[in-house]
Amino acid sequence: MGAMPLALVTGASKGIGAAIARALAPTHQLLLGGRDADALATFAKELPDAKPLAVDLTDPDAVATAVAGIDALDVLVHSAGVAPLGRIEDADREAWQRNFDVNVLAVVELTRLLLPALRAASGNVVLINSGAGYNARPGWAPYAASKFALRAFGDALRAEESSLRVTSVHPGRTDTAMQERIIAGEGREYRASDFLRPESVAQAVLSAVTAGDDAHVTEVSIRPR
Numbered sequence: 001m002g003a004m005p006l007a008l009v010t011g012a013s014k015g016i017g018a019a020i021a022r023a024l025a026p027t028h029q030l031l032l033g034g035r036d037a038d039a040l041a042t043f044a045k046e047l048p049d050a051k052p053l054a055v056d057l058t059d060p061d062a063v064a065t066a067v068a069g070i071d072a073l074d075v076l077v078h079s080a081g082v083a084p085l086g087r088i089e090d091a092d093r094e095a096w097q098r099n100f101d102v103n104v105l106a107v108v109e110l111t112r113l114l115l116p117a118l119r120a121a122s123g124n125v126v127l128i129n130s131g132a133g134y135n136a137r138p139g140w141a142p143y144a145a146s147k148f149a150l151r152a153f154g155d156a157l158r159a160e161e162s163s164l165r166v167t168s169v170h171p172g173r174t175d176t177a178m179q180e181r182i183i184a185g186e187g188r189e190y191r192a193s194d195f196l197r198p199e200s201v202a203q204a205v206l207s208a209v210t211a212g213d214d215a216h217v218t219e220v221s222i223r224p225r
């Protein structure tokens with residue numbers, strides 16, 4: 001039996017990224033992205049064939065060093081993200097900068113560095129976007145603008161790189177630490193059962209990357225029922 005395909009999942013330390021790593025683990029070798037090396041090493045031990053890839057994605061030199069040895073990559077899942085929110089009259093430059101640094105520029109740079117490895121494997125790129133990548137609601141401009149930009153990046157990548165499959169995944173509110181912070185910011189009580197489970201988003205990702213060779217799952221929108 002040949003080696004299992006290799007997948008790199010950013011934001012794998014928690015939330016949606018951790019669920020995606022668990023869903024891919026039975027059929028993929030994994031590289032687990034995140035910043036906390038100890039937490040990633042502990043998580044890696046739970047999975048059949050996983051290694052930590054601890055790096056701050058907003059540090060381009062560190063990212064280049066971290067991925068330098070990857071020659072062929074079957075799956076690249078971008079799940080790392082942040083969501084500083086605020087109305088336009090309140091959100092400062094720092095809030096906009098954080099959203100764009102992590103949600104857009106880090107994704108662009110990591111993808112660019114890994115393009116030769118992705119082409120070598122005719123690989124899959126999965127962009128964890130958001131409902132906010134389609135709709136900009138009051139109070140959400142800095143995050144929504146970054147996710148609109150991420151959708152544009154995905155569309156252009158799909159058009160330029162015909163050997164790759166590029167899937168834009170748009171979950172609604174999902175039960176993670178990010179959502180807990182958002183609900184706290186809205187001054188509401190957190191009820192996990194109101195939200196999607198991270199495993200449901202992971203299931204959609206698994207389905208996209210294991211689709212038959214004839215099929216290209218370009219966009220997936222998932223809402224809580």
Ligand SMILES: NC(=O)c1ccc[n+]([C@@H]2O[C@H](COP(=O)([O-])OP(=O)(O)OC[C@H]3O[C@@H](n4cnc5c(N)ncnc54)[C@H](OP(=O)(O)O)[C@@H]3O)[C@@H](O)[C@H]2O)c1
Nearest residue numbers: 011013014015016034035056057080081130173174176178
């Ligand atoms: N939760 C929702 O309701 C929801 C809905 C729609 C879309 N999304 C999107 O889903 C994705 C995952 O969100 P989540 O809810 O799972 O968030 P989360 O629980 O807060 O996890 C975020 C992940 O991103 C990583 N990360 C953040 N900044 C990073 C950086 N500079 N370098 C490296 N890693 C970094 C974190 O790693 P460390 O902290 O370990 O470094 C963590 O693993 C995001 O793109 C988010 O926009 C979430």
